[in-house]
Amino acid sequence: MKRILVTGASGFIGSFIVEEALRRGFETWAAVRKSSSRKYLADSRIHFIELNLDDPDNLERQLSGHNFNYIVHAAGATKCLHADDFFRINTRGTENLARAAAAVCGNLERFVFISSLSVCGPVREKRPYTEITDADTPCPDTAYGQSKLAAEHALDAIPNLPFIVLRPTGVYGPREKDYFMMAQSISRHVDFAAGLKPQDLTFIFVKDVVQAVFLALDHGTVGRRYFISDGNVYSSRAFSDLIHDELGRPWLLRVKAPLWLLRTITACGEVAGRLTGRMTALNNDKYKIMRQRNWRCDITPAETELGFKPRYNLIDGVKETIRWYKDNGWL
Template sequence: MKILVTGASGFIGSFIVEEGLKRGVEVWAGVRGSSSRKFLPDERVNFVQLDFSSKARLVEQLQAFKAGNGRWDYIVHAAGVTKCLDKKEFFKVNYEGTKNFVDALTEAGMQPQKFIYLSSLSIFGPLHEQQPYTPIKESDTPAPNTEYGKSKLLAERYIIDKAAFPYIILRPTGVYGPRERDYYQMAVSIKKHVDFAVGYRPQVITFIYVKDLVKAIYLSIEKPVEGRCYFVGEPQGYDSRAFSDLIQRELGIKRVLHIKAPVWLLKVISLCAEWFSHVSGKPGTLNSDKYMIMKQRNWLCDTASIEKELGFKADYPLEAGVKETINWYKKEKWL
């Protein structure tokens, strides 16, 4: 079996590559020339550079690859951006890049047996926000309120509408684990004895440990199912304190100041942080998109379909996943 993983140098992509190697799969890591290969040290990893910004260039690259190496059996498209300075970049990378890739694969005669696209729960936006919260369902109408979510939804729709294109779309909830840097900031803050939360209405959050997401990806490859979209997450939700409390326990911090700020204050801070990012030229963790995500109260989603059709069950409840993550941060001197 031959697999291509795009975005292979990233947090999720590197774990997909590792699992493929464990399974004895011929893994090709799709990277940019400037991409770090820090988390891809294994000599068995094959590398290929792909330029998603140009369909014509992609066709050339794919045809050249095909001439020397044949076709990939499966493709996992994990490349994308979650934060950027210019919101247009979300659409350029997440939507147009995916569109270029899908079209180039078809034009170059490189269409795989199955194309696994990593989307996001964010494509649905804030639904069922009245208490008691009910899970977002696959049958709900998406109404994304972030540029990231909108770009991912456009990419989904393009893939779905592509004639005779075999796909599986996965919509993970909050993905955490070793190498991840956004939830890591929470751990850094808690180590300094401060935990910051937003909003006075209850918030219910769902998570998926990175290794469980990778498990779902390989089930998508193995099972004789295509043309489906699935939520990927633990079946239960957690209140907004659960994650930080587990981090505090694993760090052995006795006292933490839990600050709960009003939503309007988060908006002001996010806009200021976004302005500073533009001045510094570096995208930050806080921005207007992140504000919308933190403002949303209901992140429950119905995972019955992936459990029934792919036989997926998360191996890592939040407690176990946080423990392994914090241990990794400590080992790697991140904390």
Template sequence: MESILITGASGFIGSFIVEEALKRKFNVWAGIRSTSSKKYLKNRKIHFLELDFTHPNELRAQLSGYKGTYNKFDYIIHCAGVTKCIDPKSFDYVNYLQTKYFIDTLKVLNMVPKQFIYISTLSVFGPVRDGDYSPIKADDTPMPNTAYGLSKLKAELYIQSIPGFPYVIYRPTGVYGPREMDYFLMAKTIQRHMDFSVGSRRQDLTFVYVKDIVQAIFLGIEKKVVQKTYFLSDGKVYQSRVFSDLIQKELGNPFVIRVKCPLIVLKVISLLAQFIAMRSGKCSTLNLDKYKIMKQRNWQCDITPTIKELGYTPEYDLERGVRETIAWYKNEGWL
């Protein structure tokens, strides 16, 4: 039985990876913090490993303790990270530096796995093809315009700089599905009869359902690929209102007031929300990073290599994914 460590296992994507790894009969280790919730990690076959990425010496002791008993992991899927912070500087510390600490520790302890799978983001490229609305390609020069995207790019570049390191990097576009909070807030707003859109210029959006990310990860393990990067989407392009229209449909078509917010107004609101968050010490859904993400007009990406090299076939288009997601929200009493 091969072993697999999933960091950030208590999170949205991580918890789904854990479930699939169990189905595939891996010896599953969930990497968590001492404060992490185990709400979606109830299976008795899950082993838990507390990992302190903020303190390299402590992290080394924790991994060394594991190695002393079990040797090393066959696979590591690094999902741990942050998508929103009170202080934008925290993105760099968590997403880049802590990833570096982790990899450096694995190297020192001779615990480099067969594959080190890193969950990155399409945001590492920023608005690189906003001008012509063509798909972002792997050989484009990244132009991250958010602290989040830059932190992920720095982690990618560090991973890729290590000679012979067996990395596989996945760059998903907008990820949605059960347990996800940001798109849930959108559904909650629509349930309350409001729908907001941003800007007047055409916006091409792409999405990927969480279970399709999981599918791609395990295809990569099966194919034994290393030193590869892949975009992940459902292979389709959507206009800005499609997602909210599908949510509205699954909610029973409630009456909705649609408000179009000019970009300058959104920017002011985002800056104010970020300022309040920093003063209060609580994360805000709206911030300058989020504004730049919502401002971007083109989120197309080329998944041809993912299809050809991994045999990846997205199982969920947006309609099916939204249907399953809203049903889960309702069943759990979120809506």
């Protein structure tokens, strides 16, 4: 029986990875914090381990003796009050885990790092938009994207680490909370759109991210980065229109805000977050993400090298997501 460690196991993507690992018969270890909810980790077969990613020496002791065959590093921060926290969690936390694993996990076959399309930043922004590829030089303009890119570079510097990087575009699905805010807003009769210029968006359903993770455990080239999406490109209204349909098409006020107004709103949100000590979805990083117009990406390497075949398009994924939100009392 292969032994797998999943970090961020209590989170949105991580909890689905744990479920798939159990389904495949792995001895499955979930890395969680003491404060983490275990709502989606109720299966009695799950082994739990607490890891302090801020302490590299202690990490080696915590990992010693487990000799994991696979590590999937899905832990990370998408929202932080201070930019330094992104680098502490996403960059140094990743490097500390990877170095400790390389030092004490003698049977380690793959270290799969969940990065993000955001590492590329606003490249290929001139119309007509074309797909971002791994040949493009990343130029992230968000603290989140910069911290994930720095983590990728840190993995490059670790000798004999059999790592593969996955760069998913916008991930949605059951249990996800950020896209849920859009569904909740539409259920309350307001749809908010960012910017006046056309925007090309890409998405990937969480179960297709999980598919790519397990393909990466056995396929692909060590050291490679793979973009993953559902292979389609959508207009800025496609996601909200599908949510609107699944909610029974309630009456709707559509608000399309120019970027200068969004900049003002997110700047206020950033200040408010720091004053109150509470993270908010309206922040400087969020503005830069909404400002970016081109989110196309080339998934051909993932298809040819990993054997990745997206199973969900946006129609099917949104249908399953909204059904889960309803069944679980979120909507």
